[in-house]
Amino acid sequence: MKAIVVGTGYVGLVTGACLADVGIHVACIDIDQEKIDRLKQGILPIYEPGLEEIVHRNAEKGRLQFSTRLDEHIAGADAILIAVGTPPDEDGSADLKHVLNVADEIGEKLQDYAVIATKSTVPVGTSLKVKAAVEAAMNRRGQHIPFDVASNPEFLKEGAAVRDFQSPDRVVIGTESERARSVLEQLYKPFQLNRHRVIYMDIASAEMTKYAANAMLATRISFMNDIANLCEAVGADINQVRSGIGADPRIGSKFLYAGAGYGGSCFPKDVKALIHTGREHGQRLRLLEAVEAINNDQKQLLFKKLQAALGKDLQGKQIAVWGLAFKPQTDDVREAPALSLIDALIKAGAIIRAYDPVAVEEACKHIPHPVTYTRDEYEALEQADALLLLTEWPEFRLPDWERVKSLMRRPLVLDGRNIYNPAQLRQQGFEYHGIGIPL
Numbered sequence: 170m171k172a173i174v175v176g177t178g179y180v181g182l183v184t185g186a187c188l189a190d191v192g193i194h195v196a197c198i199d200i201d202q203e204k205i206d207r208l209k210q211g212i213l214p215i216y217e218p219g220l221e222e223i224v225h226r227n228a229e230k231g232r233l234q235f236s237t238r239l240d241e242h243i244a245g246a247d248a249i250l251i252a253v254g255t256p257p258d259e260d261g262s263a264d265l266k267h268v269l270n271v272a273d274e275i276g277e278k279l280q281d282y283a284v285i286a287t288k289s290t291v292p293v294g295t296s297l298k299v300k301a302a303v304e305a306a307m308n309r310r311g312q313h314i315p316f317d318v319a320s321n322p323e324f325l326k327e328g329a330a331v332r333d334f335q336s337p338d339r340v341v342i343g344t345e346s347e348r349a350r351s352v353l354e355q356l357y358k359p360f361q362l363n364r365h366r367v368i369y370m371d372i373a374s375a376e377m378t379k380y381a382a383n384a385m386l387a388t389r390i391s392f393m394n395d396i397a398n399l400c401e402a403v404g405a406d407i408n409q410v411r412s413g414i415g416a417d418p419r420i421g422s423k424f425l426y427a428g429a430g431y432g433g434s435c436f437p438k439d440v441k442a443l444i445h446t447g448r449e450h451g452q453r454l455r456l457l458e459a460v461e462a463i464n465n466d467q468k469q470l471l472f473k474k475l476q477a478a479l480g481k482d483l484q485g486k487q488i489a490v491w492g493l494a495f496k497p498q499t500d501d502v503r504e505a506p507a508l509s510l511i512d513a514l515i516k517a518g519a520i521i522r523a524y525d526p527v528a529v530e531e532a533c534k535h536i537p538h539p540v541t542y543t544r545d546e547y548e549a550l551e552q553a554d555a556l557l558l559l560t561e562w563p564e565f566r567l568p569d570w571e572r573v574k575s576l577m578r579r580p581l582v583l584d585g586r587n588i589y590n591p592a593q594l595r596q597q598g599f600e601y602h603g604i605g606i607p608l
């Protein structure tokens with residue numbers, strides 16, 4: 170089999186590499202010449218556990234190629250997977266410019282039958298727009314090559330992308346023809362060893378499934394954050410409440426962690442886009458509007474907690490930040506709580522010393538303010554009036570607390586991911602605040 174993956178971002182690169190790894194001949198295409206040149210040298214644009222090895226292995230075997238030229242690779246492709254970005258437009262809707270540009274180019278260059286499947290997260294109706302764009306390009310060139318469109322949303326998580334792709338909970342395939350279904354069935358056949366489920370459905374439902382899944386997960390988080398804040402007010406402990414409700418199999422224990430708010434390139438963008446789709450169709454998604462509002466407030470919660478502890482005026486206060494990435498095992502800082510918090514703190518006159526095991530380079534690009542990035546977590550603590558834990562990297566879980574205390578000016582810990590034991594820290598002389606943990 171031969172597949173083309175257009176777009177070498179998170180989804181595209183992981184998809185291309187993992188498909189090549191099961192023996193499919195894959196060409197990864199991107200318009201970014203520099204990125205492609207680097208990939209050819211084996212340099213990856215993202216940090217993702219296990220990915221580099223797979224890319225190197227398959228590139229060496231010649232099964233995984235990188236190019237800016239779709240036309241040079243399109244002949245004989247059974248499937249073309251579109252995995253380019255869909256950044257939010259100013260109004261919150263998904264910007265389909267890149268997806269439709271790719272569709273146009275496919276229409277110009279296609280030589281024989283292929284399934285054109287959209288992997289990017291796109292609003293309902295996009296696959297039909299892709300179809301129209303491909304057809305329009307073919308009409309321009311006066312040649313009609315048979316093709317099918319399909320929706321094949323990706324559910325992988327950053328930080329666990331390779332594992333998620335190789336053994337997914339499910340693969341969702343939306344098609345409108347038997348031929349397309351059978352091509353995609355072949356493509357994912359090698360992964361059936363992992364006994365995952367392939368769920369076939371119509372195209373619109375597949376497109377909606379992706380948004381509904383992310384919206385549901387974001388809802389769980391905002392729900393827990395809301396309940397956590399109430400827990401704190403009434404003297405209950407969100408961790409205990411989580412264990413209690415998670416034991417009900419109808420609720421389940423995953424994705425129920427209260428914290429400093431959800432970030433990343435997916436939840437914030439997809440919740441916004443779905444709200445926008447709702448508005449376009451005269452359906453206000455009030456629950457999701459609340460999910461978004463709660464999350465925006467939650468990202469500022471630690472700022473308020475800091476003011477409650479140190480006083481309203483944060484001018485000149487030294488704040489240590491542990492963790493910049495939106496979650497562990499990634500260098501991605503997009504929409505990370507650390508960004509908006511650091512912005513607010515610096516505007517309030519605070520001085521920031523921050524450490525993250527891998528995300529400093531990305532953070533520098535996104536944080537316009539002067540921040541001192543340190544070489545390790547302890548250096549960030551020097552003379553600190555408070556420590557803010559924002560990403561639950563494993564190496565932050567068991568610090569040498571005596572050393573932490575000796576470095577700080579004031580032993581104040583604000584745990585934005587509830588990873589520490591409040592009783593233990595308080596016993597060791599720290600002032601500890603978590604999210605939804607009683608004082």
Ligand code: UGA
Pocket residue numbers: 290323324325326327328383386390423424425426427428429430431432433434435436495496
């Ligand atoms: C998310 C989904 O989990 C994937 O299934 C989906 O494929 C992906 O978006 C996407 O649409 O591409 P991702 O953004 O990589 O994946 O990260 P998650 O692990 O879902 O975490 C998102 C945010 O929620 C993080 O900031 C995390 O700290 C926060 N979170 C997660 C919580 O605050 N509490 C939880 O219980 C779980």
